[in-house]
Amino acid sequence: MTLWLMAGLLFTPLAWAVLTLLMNFTWGRLVTWVGIVVQVLVSLGLWLAVSRDGGFYYGLGGWEAPLGIELRVDGLAVTFVLLTAVVASACGWHAGVYIDADKPWHRYFWPLFWFLWSGLNAVWLGGDLFNLYVGLELISLSAVGLVALGGKAGALRASIRYLLAALLGSLAYLLGVALIYGQFGTLSIAGVVFWLEEHPVPAGSSLALALMVTGLALKTALFPLHRWLPPAHGIAKSPVSALLSALVVKASFYIAARLWLELGEPLGNLAAAQLVGLLGSAAIVWGSWLACRQLELKQVVAYSSVAQIGYLFLLFPLTYSVSESVTLQAQQGITLQVISHALAKAAMFLAAGNLILSTGSSRVDALKGVSRFLPFSLFSFGLAGVSLMSLPPSGGFAAKWLLLQASLGSGQWWWVLVLLVGGLLSAAYVFRIYRASFLESSETDHFYHPPRSLEIIPMILALLSLGLGLVSAEVLSVMALPFEEEGSP
Amino acid sequence: MMRALQTLVMALACLAFTGVLATSIWTISGNPTPVNLTQLLTENMGRSGVEHPVTAVLLNFRSYDTLLEIGVLVIAGIAGISMAKTASLEDPAMRTSDSLLYALQRWFVPLMLVLAGYLLWAGADRPGGAFQAGAVLAATGVLMRLGGSPMEFLRPGLMLRLGLALGFTVFLLVAVASAIGGDAFLAYPPGMTKALIVVIETVLTLSIAMVLLALFVSAPVNDAEDPEEGAPS
Amino acid sequence: MTLNTWIPVLALMTSLIASLVIFALPEKGYRLRTAVNLGAALLKLGLVVVMVWGVFRGVGYGVSFTMVPGVTFVLKADAFSMMFAGLSAVLWLLTTIYAVGYLEDSPNRSRFFGFFSLCVASTMGIALAGNLFTFFLFYEMLTLSTYPLVVHRGTEKALKAGRTYVIYTLTGGAVLLLAIAWLHGVVGDLPFREGGHFTGSDPDIHRSLTLIFILLVAGLGVKAAIFPLHGWLPQAMVAPAPVSALLHAVAVVKAGAFGIVRVVHDVYGVDASSALGLLEPLAWLAAFTIIYASVRALWQVDLKRRLAFSTVSQVSYIILGVSIFGPVAAVGGLVHLLHQGIMKITLFFCAGNYAETLGIHRIDEMDGAGRRMPGTSVAFTIGAFGMIGAPPLAGFITKWTMGSGALAVNMDWVVVVLVASSLLNAAYFLPVLYRLWFRKPAAHWPHERQWGRLETSAWLFWPPLLTAVMTVMVGVLASLPFSPLSWAELIVLREYSP
């Protein structure tokens, strides 16, 4: 059963990419919706299977590492697979209604969407360094294609900038992979870790980790390498922005985090860990500050992503040479932050898209006076904002709580200040939007109510993100499952 | 002045980067590798279905990489044709009526087709394979295109998309076929490995050529565009 | 899972669900919305009454589950939580009635009542929270749900006040979170417990405990409007009258004061807080706030702003009461939580009536309003005398108990503060009453509306009268069982002899 689920998980997005490539937009939408159901069921099935029986390695083509490529199917990976299924299906559903079916080039939205999905799954499950590179490129190229789809000069400029940044990041990562292979003769992360456990650290391989992490940080838009993100996320169509902010940047971060957790202790050093944390903190402050100053709604949300990504990088200092319980808290906190930010940010972008559709303008001050029309999307936007401000009971709050505990527990109290100030700064830009919408204005006299289905999707995502905090113990317990180290099932 | 300073800083940074990298490579080259993959590979060659190790790695041991990589290529193709002119591919500027080119074309096209076929066939036991063959095939197409052949099948339509997807689809179907039978994804059924790899290589050659050619041809852009969200249309 | 575990959840859910239903209702669904509002308020009142009876008999109500690894979400009903829950349930009902009348024909009522119910749900959560973590959850939810109420009018001024409010409360929330997280890091998850946890604790952590206590009080003090953290409160007066009433009498300031009492009594414990030397400075701070805000109130010409400074002053009575290490004074402080709520809501209802019926906002416009609106003015007078502490009204009970409690532990200066504060109260309320009853009315009111038989709309008329009657009753009947005073004695008894 598990084997079939795995095959289904890998096959469906790729197959649907081909299927939808052969159709026009309307048919593609129909087929995609069927595919979404299949993929969600498969992801859910796999998640249930893993939460019942524990994780395993899945050797593709029947070959085991190091000769073949092994997928690492553990609690964390399947949780992210499930998260991807939830967010991507929400975006796919939304896009089907939101995107104009009459433009001929929009038919290419669907294949790119499915390729993106398959790339994400490849990254969550990947256990092979080079395979992760291919997965990353799959994601980057389809994401760039989606940003550029049918766009004007502005969108093209953003996507070129995005592409160049992504390519440079991938190359840096690949160079690190080359060094690792040169050193260890294997591409399997588990193989490298296994060897390092029993042998002294060979000289010269720290650079490999540094290169990989730097490249991935560039792809994740860590300050000061974040300049490409806001234009790309701000200018893309809202469902695309949602996908990019919610999932795509998380993919590269996920690899970086996995590498750091596995190899950071032998290959990293304290200064580097603190430096990464410092850059993350700078991202939180700088991103929030810029978010406060944006005039366009989606730019606010995009800069907020820069800030929220900063939190993720606190993982590095909080897991380097600290006690096991602190490491665990930091990991759990970051995992919750990834999940809750993914849900909240997707909700926010989709809601922002609806609001732009309703008011006919992409500017923040266009929200003036709309509250009398009871804009449902504004409410979703606000709820998602609660999670971004990491106020209870959202998942963001649970994440912040765990990170606070980790910082206090490891004696690195300076991150406590960052976390608290970051929360207040995010409140500053979220409340700016609230404020704009509460302003009464007699000038606003029309308001287009988007179709119900468009409005419900961001609400569901926002509620999920908000409720995540209440069930975070259960969600995290799946990740702590025993992992079966030996062979395939 | 600022630019010069900037250049200097960048140059120094890149120089430092090169230095660190070279040092690291030098250090690593002195360490022995703990895992000897080559030996493992040699031991398993017999089960791989092909004689040439690179092909064995590409299409058997690490076939998932290859599958995704074809995906990447298809994405590039899709993104390319999504921007192509839909009405007509005829771009007079791209046409040349150079008699030398014409002659070259008459000589080279058949030769290149043969070469592509050879490369494909050679892949089984010596350097060669689908990518090389596909690249040569695409180059043939480019030459014909420059020489003025209309190549109507490259118009963004169902035919082109079928062509783009063909290799990927066959690969994917083979990958899933064994999984339905209860084996791992991408495993070849025993005994059919060689035949399947040949089939995959052949269709891949066609698709790769098609993608590359489509990207070349889709250079003329369409002027139609989406209004940005929120902008008055 | 018995009924007893579910009753607190239900009490919370009544207003939460009411809020969701109201958001979903169309703007025009006036009757249905009112029905949902009142129905939920009555249902909640019923549930609270059941719980009060249960807690009195010693039944344990509660539910808990692990929320984030290492921390539990606890809802629990004890004597103190029932005091706050009772206050919020009673006053929610009255404020809802009042708000229905007050906001008649104004826009965005769905939004208003939705957030209004959400705000009450948060208050309920604060009351029933069984540990600091859960308390914080609802404390922040309260901040979020009151913001839309403060900025409800959507004017630049309202938005500015909203911004001040949010800056103050969210910063306070951040400090509070830091304190709670730190405390959790030092000693783990602590449920609220009568007598506290730190009696005879390890001397090594005393320094941390002291710092954490300061942070806790600073975080909670924002909402409790302790000097110098009170700046948001007078500004927030731009909100509609029911909001001011709810914010000041029930929800926000009381949440802060309630939290401080919780920290002193049920986290640290009075013994430990006193042993750590934390109570004395707190008492001085509270005393200073009482005097300072009363003096500030003297100079306010806007009626609601004067009431706001009065609130700042009165809430510190509660804090002063618990920070005197002695049972009698603690009773005085706790009982003021209820007394001040009832008296202050009366005054705000009346202020709202003057504004809505006659367009009066400033004190110098109130000349002779007593003749035009006798019912409202009688209620206002009772409330004001209660605040001053005239016997036998509610405020008198508070001041008397607190004063005798302070004398019992030889803190004579507290009595001086109480007397001074009463004089100041008189100084800023009596001139208002004088204008109300003994000045001649101006030729015409700033903005008069007519409502037929009664002096104002029936929705607006009855709530202040009811709360005025309650002000008299809780004073006169203070010695009966289930009066606020007896209930406060019950709480203190359980605290001082756990």
Add this chain to the structure above:
Amino acid sequence: MTTPLLYALAGALLCGIGLFGLLWLRHLLRKLLAFNIMGSGVFLVMVGLPQHQSGPDPVPQALVLTGIVVAIAATALAVVLIRRYYHLSGMSSLEDEPSPRGDDPE
């Protein structure tokens, strides 16, 4: 010093040059070429380093083959984008763009 090691070191040099070009050049096509140079450098390191230690190794060769195809795809996509960008805006670099802040009157 063996030949593969020389390749690897040359690769390091190419990486440096490519990086410099990518950062310093403004014209988008040149940037793209610089990216390809850097890519070649990475591939050289990838093939050279392992072969210095254990002789001919087909695995990195296969990896590089895959990497090349990915690089081709990326390059082709970039060229298409750059061309269309040039066609629509008349610009061939990203430098003279309006400020990324949202408050320009665009």
